[in-house]
Amino acid sequence: MSGFQNAVSKAFRAFTSVPVLTLLVLLGCELWLRQGNPMDAIGIRNVDSWDIVSRINVSRKVCPQVALIGSSLMLVLNQDEHGSHFYTGYDPSYLGALFNRVTGKEIRCVNLSTGLQMVSEAYMVTEAACNNDCYPKVIIYGVSMRDFIQDALAAEWHTDSFNSVAPLAPISARENVFSKQGADEFLASHFFYIYRNRTDFKNFFSVLAKNFIETLPVDFYFPRLGPDHKWHQLKEGFLFEQWIPRKQEKFAEQMYQAHPEVLRDYYKTFQIMIYRNQYKQAPEVSNHYLAKLVQLCRRKGIVLVLVNMPLSPDTSKVVPAAQMDGFRQFLHASEKAGNFYLIDLWGDAAFKDSDYKDGVHLNFSGAKKLADKIVGQLQERYPAVFDSLTAGEKHALQ
Amino acid sequence: MLFNSFSYMLFLPVVVLLFWRVPNKYRPILLLVASYVFYSAWNPIYLLLIVGMTLVNWVFGLLIAPAVQLRKPLLVAAIVFNLATLCYYKYVNFIFSSIVELFHLVQLPGGSITGNGTAQLPEAWHLNVILPLGISFFTFEFLHYIVEVFKGGQAVKDPIKFAVFAAFFPTQIAGPIKRYEDFIAQLELPSVFCIADLEKGFVMVLHGLAKKVLLADNLAIYVNHIYGAPGAATNLDLWLATYAFAFQVYCDFSGYTDVAIGSALMLGLKVPPNFNVPYMASSIRELWHRQHISLSNWFRDYVYFSLGGSRCSRGRVYVNLLITTALAGLWHGAAWHHVMWGLFQGLSLIVNREWMRFYENIAWLKKFVQSKLWTIIAIFITFHAFCLSYVFFRADTNAIALHILGRMLRLWYAAPHGRPLFLSTQGPLITPLIPFIIAALVLAHILSEFLRRNAFWSKTPRPLQAIYCAFLIFMMITLMPDEANRFIYFQF
Numbered sequence: 001m002s003g004f005q006n007a008v009s010k011a012f013r014a015f016t017s018v019p020v021l022t023l024l025v026l027l028g029c030e031l032w033l034r035q036g037n038p039m040d041a042i043g044i045r046n047v048d049s050w051d052i053v054s055r056i057n058v059s060r061k062v063c064p065q066v067a068l069i070g071s072s073l074m075l076v077l078n079q080d081e082h083g084s085h086f087y088t089g090y091d092p093s094y095l096g097a098l099f100n101r102v103t104g105k106e107i108r109c110v111n112l113s114t115g116l117q118m119v120s121e122a123y124m125v126t127e128a129a130c131n132n133d134c135y136p137k138v139i140i141y142g143v144s145m146r147d148f149i150q151d152a153l154a155a156e157w158h159t160d161s162f163n164s165v166a167p168l169a170p171i172s173a174r175e176n177v178f179s180k181q182g183a184d185e186f187l188a189s190h191f192f193y194i195y196r197n198r199t200d201f202k203n204f205f206s207v208l209a210k211n212f213i214e215t216l217p218v219d220f221y222f223p224r225l226g227p228d229h230k231w232h233q234l235k236e237g238f239l240f241e242q243w244i245p246r247k248q249e250k251f252a253e254q255m256y257q258a259h260p261e262v263l264r265d266y267y268k269t270f271q272i273m274i275y276r277n278q279y280k281q282a283p284e285v286s287n288h289y290l291a292k293l294v295q296l297c298r299r300k301g302i303v304l305v306l307v308n309m310p311l312s313p314d315t316s317k318v319v320p321a322a323q324m325d326g327f328r329q330f331l332h333a334s335e336k337a338g339n340f341y342l343i344d345l346w347g348d349a350a351f352k353d354s355d356y357k358d359g360v361h362l363n364f365s366g367a368k369k370l371a372d373k374i375v376g377q378l379q380e381r382y383p384a385v386f387d388s389l390t391a392g393e394k395h396a397l398q
Numbered sequence: 399m400l401f402n403s404f405s406y407m408l409f410l411p412v413v414v415l416l417f418w419r420v421p422n423k424y425r426p427i428l429l430l431v432a433s434y435v436f437y438s439a440w441n442p443i444y445l446l447l448i449v450g451m452t453l454v455n456w457v458f459g460l461l462i463a464p465a466v467q468l469r470k471p472l473l474v475a476a477i478v479f480n481l482a483t484l485c486y487y488k489y490v491n492f493i494f495s496s497i498v499e500l501f502h503l504v505q506l507p508g509g510s511i512t513g514n515g516t517a518q519l520p521e522a523w524h525l526n527v528i529l530p531l532g533i534s535f536f537t538f539e540f541l542h543y544i545v546e547v548f549k550g551g552q553a554v555k556d557p558i559k560f561a562v563f564a565a566f567f568p569t570q571i572a573g574p575i576k577r578y579e580d581f582i583a584q585l586e587l588p589s590v591f592c593i594a595d596l597e598k599g600f601v602m603v604l605h606g607l608a609k610k611v612l613l614a615d616n617l618a619i620y621v622n623h624i625y626g627a628p629g630a631a632t633n634l635d636l637w638l639a640t641y642a643f644a645f646q647v648y649c650d651f652s653g654y655t656d657v658a659i660g661s662a663l664m665l666g667l668k669v670p671p672n673f674n675v676p677y678m679a680s681s682i683r684e685l686w687h688r689q690h691i692s693l694s695n696w697f698r699d700y701v702y703f704s705l706g707g708s709r710c711s712r713g714r715v716y717v718n719l720l721i722t723t724a725l726a727g728l729w730h731g732a733a734w735h736h737v738m739w740g741l742f743q744g745l746s747l748i749v750n751r752e753w754m755r756f757y758e759n760i761a762w763l764k765k766f767v768q769s770k771l772w773t774i775i776a777i778f779i780t781f782h783a784f785c786l787s788y789v790f791f792r793a794d795t796n797a798i799a800l801h802i803l804g805r806m807l808r809l810w811y812a813a814p815h816g817r818p819l820f821l822s823t824q825g826p827l828i829t830p831l832i833p834f835i836i837a838a839l840v841l842a843h844i845l846s847e848f849l850r851r852n853a854f855w856s857k858t859p860r861p862l863q864a865i866y867c868a869f870l871i872f873m874m875i876t877l878m879p880d881e882a883n884r885f886i887y888f889q890f
Contacts, residue, residue, distance in 0.1 A: 018597040021864030026871060184404065194875055201876040206827065213830045219822045233823075 026194065033193035039200035040244070044207065046200035048164040049244045050114035055090040056128050056168050063134035064108040065389045066099060068092060069122045070142030072361060073309045074113040077371060081364045083253030086357070087115065087245040095371040102375060103390050110136070115245060119147055119289040120156040120178065121165075124186075126293060128168035130300050137388050138303045140374060141293070141340075144311075145319065145327040146274050147286060154282040156182035163189040163196050176292045178285050203241040210239060229255050229262045256357050263358035264314070271311070271360065272318045294339045303388045304340040306331065307374060310351045315359035341385065343377045345370070399439035401657045402610055402878075409436065410603070413567075414596075414664045422588045429562045429665070436567035437531070444530045447483075448565055454479060455540040456560045462544065463553035476544040484537045487529055492732035532571040534729060536564050538696055543578045545700060551579065559585045566669075568661035572654050574672040574692035581669070589666040599663030601855070601867060606656025608870045611878045614650035617642045617835070619826045624819065625792055628802050632818045636806050638832055643792050644785045645839045648676065651690070675847045677784075677840075680776035682746040685784060697726050716751075720744040730791070735799055739790035746783050 014020065032038075039046040059067060068074050077092035078085040085091075092111045099107035112125050122141060129135060156162045156177065166189035174190075177183040189196035210222045214235065224237030229251070231240075238247060255263050297304040308331055311319065328346060335342035345351070350373065353359070355366030362370055378385045399405050413432045420428055438445050458476040465472055485493075543563075547553050554560040563581050624631045624639035631639070655672040662669045676689035686694045705718040720741060727740020757763040766772055786803065793799035819825060820832050828835070849855065855863070 013593055016860060017593055018860050018863045018867060019600045021861055022600075022867040022871070025864055025868035029868065029872065188404070194872065198876045198878075201872075205876070209827060209831060210823075213823060213827075216830055217821060218830055219817055220824065222823055 030193055033197050037197070037200065039197070039204055042204075043242055043244060043247070044200060044203050045241050045244050046203065047197050048161075050161055050164075051088065051090075051245075052112065052114050052125060052161045052164055053168065055110065055112055056125070056165065058090055059110040059112060059129050059136070060132040060134075062108050062110065063132075064110040064136050066096075066107060066109040066138045066140060067126075067129055067136035068095075068109065068111045068113055068140050068142070069117065069125055070113045070307075070309070071117045071144065071147065072113065072115045073144060074140075074142035074307075075111060075115070076357075076362045076367045078111050079364055079367055083249070083256065083364075085249075086252060086361070087249040092371070094368050095374065098371055098375040099389065102379060103386050105390055107389055113142065114161045116153065116160060117147075118150070118153050118156075118159045118162075119143075119286040119293070120182070121159045121161045123176070123289040123293045123296070124156075124162055124165050124169050124173065126296055127170060127173045128165040130296065130302070131168060131170045135300060136302060138305060138385055139297060140305045140307060142307045142309045143331075144309045145324055146271075148327065149277075149279040149282050149323075150274060151277065151279045151282045154285045155179065156285075157185040162186075163199075166190045166196060167193070176289075178288045207239055207241050210241075225251070228259075229266045252357065252361075256363070260357070264312075264356075267358045267360045268315055268318060271315055275318060275320055275323070290334075297340075303385050305374075305378070305382070305385065306335075306340045306342050308342070308344045308346045310345040310348050310370075312351065312353045312356040312359040314353050315356075316347065341378075341382045343374060343381075345373055348373065399436050401654060402607055405439065410661055410664070417665050418591050425589060426556075426558045426562050426585055429567075430558055430565065433562065433565035433567040433570060437565065437570060440531050441528070444528075447530050447533075448536060449561075451480070451483060451536070451540060452561045452564045453557075455544060455564070456554070456557055458544055459547045459553040459560070460555070462547050469548065473544060473548045477541060480537050480540050480544070484533060487527055487533055489728075489732045490527060496734075535573045535575055536570065538575050538693075539564060539578070541700065542575070542696060546578065554578065554582055566662070566667075568658040568665075569669055572651070572658070573690075574655060574658065574670045575696050576669055576692075581667070584667050592666065595663050595666060597860075597863075599660040599665075601863060602656045602660025602663065604660075604867050604870050606653040606658075606660060608874055609649040609653030609656065611874045612870075613835075613839070614646050614653060616828050616877070617646040617649065617832075619828050620820075620832050621646055621792070623825055623829065628793075628798065628805075630819070633805050633808060633811060634818045635820055636802055638818075638820055638836065640785050640789055640792075640806065641836050642832055644677070644781075644788050645836065647788070647791075648673070648689075649839075675843055675850070677781050677843050678777060678847050679780050680773050682743065682750050682780055682783060685780055686743070686747075693726070693729075697722050701725055716744075716748050719747050723747065733795075735790045735793060735796045738796050738799065739787055742787040742790060746787065 037046055037048050040048065068077065072087060075087055077095055078089040090111050092109050096107060096109040099109065112129060114121065114125070117125070126139060153159055156179065162182075163185060166186050169186075169190070171187075171190060174183050174186050177186050214221055220233040221235050222233065222239060223231040224234040224239055225243060226232045226234050226237050238251075252263065294304060296302075308328065310316075324346065328344060331342055331344065334340065350369060351362075351366065355362055355369055357363040357366075399409060409432075413428070416432075417425055417428055434445055434449075437448060455476065458472060458479075462469060462472045462476070543554075554563070559582055562585060563576065563578050566576070566581070569576055621639050621643045624635050625643070628636060652673040659669055659671065670692050672691050672693075674688040674691065676685050679685035679688050702718055702722040705721060706714060707718065708715050710718070721744075723740040723744035724737050725740065726743070727736045727738065730736045730739070757767050767776075786806070789802050789806070790796065790799045793802055820829050822829060858866075
């Protein structure tokens, strides 16, 4: 065999070796996962249940002047009168129309909020949205005290969308991740969808295992969301792993129409549970990410507006007043330090119990009221925000 | 550095790549640097320990080899040095605790015992000693080297190669315990790249990691659940948890060994095997020829034979067995329940010997013992005896172990407190799946013996091997716990 043939033969053997072929198979899986989320298609809770990746892609494409971030309390700005887009969608059309009216120009808004979005996620979503030639000029961030005290969600990778937006955020964002494990998770998720999507498959196997286990003579069924919107040991209903936003939206609307008191009780109990727990690390983590968000906005020339979100008067009663006072003082002090503009809607008398679907999330009319309040207060107290919106419009449209 | 960490996933390919790129003469240096980097990743200060012990043993080897009159004193000094170092780091607090327990037992002042029956050391007695990773393993390798040189083996002159022998990163933390003649001989020869070895090593590494991440770590959830509160578990649960623990240890340690052997093979080096489907053994004696083989051989060669081995009276042989196995137990952990575990092995070996003596003289029984039916029965008995011994290994104290054993042996009373915990959806999700997982592992154990005999893997086409490897990686990523668990044998 000639030297050339020998070299070709060796190269072929190396190329078809088990490690190389394994990498090729994994590469195939990686490409497949980048095409879409197979677990979402079959209704399994997954890393991108809140569809944040496609919303960020929309944001990058349309170059909105305004982006909304925050939890589902802000997501409700997308809803229509039929309850659609209560938890889904990306277009806060009523808010956008208000901005258009005030500025006299076409202002594009994109809602990048996700369910239970923690400050770490809000920061990472902003990084991802701004990792583009054009990016929002104003970011309106709906915060609530809960985001600063939930220890269970202080770990970044336990949140719903931290890992999902990691591939879209710049790699430099890793330096700003609070914990070492969070930084490692970010790095792995940034490069590998196989890693990023691992919880999807874990949930899938979990559903299979639970369904199989229930064929055995076990003591209880696994908890499922029952028709009363409470978790029970039931044979029928949604397992947690199958409880995805589009199902939540449909279920919540049906419940709102038939038994709104059940929804209110559920969320009130949930709020009581949140504020009953003692917190340890969450404030430190959340403050870290808020500071990083402020830095990012300064660096990019983005106007950051924080909205301290209201709860219904009835649900507000379960929130510890002294704790809330401290939180509000912190926000006002930060505003005075020039970190952001603040719209503090906590305890605003305009929001009645009837404006809420469940005591926490605003209904269609309540969401309109929220949009009116945000735009109204910006006009009244921070008119410069509108100048920022229109000043760079041409640039944004280019 | 843990084998089941991202760091190692990056470290190994880089070392393999560099190893095959640098000229042959520099490869031992590269291996040494890599091994020290690997060790430093845990705690850089303890690098001094392994370097210091290497240096001292290398010098001892060079002195013992040519010595005539001082040969024995030098050997004794070397053994004392190694054992004293091991004792200081591993056993000093255990020795003090045992003294306190003894004081308490004979009602002398100073003997204070905590609620769970363990000794409460006086503040002044408690030494804040951290057990250096792998010390039990590399100390045993040093002892083996010193004794072999004393017996006439060649001392290693090259300090780099000797240091690589002691610190070789795949085997540094949890073995297999290497034999210096085999290992150094490999370093002396120019290594030739063989793609088949690289592939084999790659598959072994993945296989080992899968055993650890997919099986051992998940079995541990159930084992910890039951052994964490044995009083709340039914007798049936205790049996299941003990079976699960037997497979957890096997998957954990044989998984580690597979990664070690596979990593070495990717570097063109062969290290001794450590496992050979142990739970298919038909006697406890055979089991120890299939389980942690390198350690069993070490204790046989350097403890059992030194005590006289089998070339003495029956009673003396049994005493030798008990001493050897008790020391093997103590090696596994500085606690009396580990010693009890060792003694249980010794007793099992004695029973096995007595049984062999018994049936030798009864023709029909001897014939039956050679039948396939008896082999199956014997495998069943051996596995269960070994599982029972594991209760001492896993329980926190001997008292708890005896309590658990007492309950497990009441076979007629499987679930005295009502429903078994494994039929509950209230605990970890894996709990109700445990009987199926154990059944699958038993089946896999039987199958793996068959597949190995038929060289199934080497006959499998490479694309299929690749799909299997990719599947393993995918499943490990999906099902791995949030935080990497240490390998069980790291603590030894």
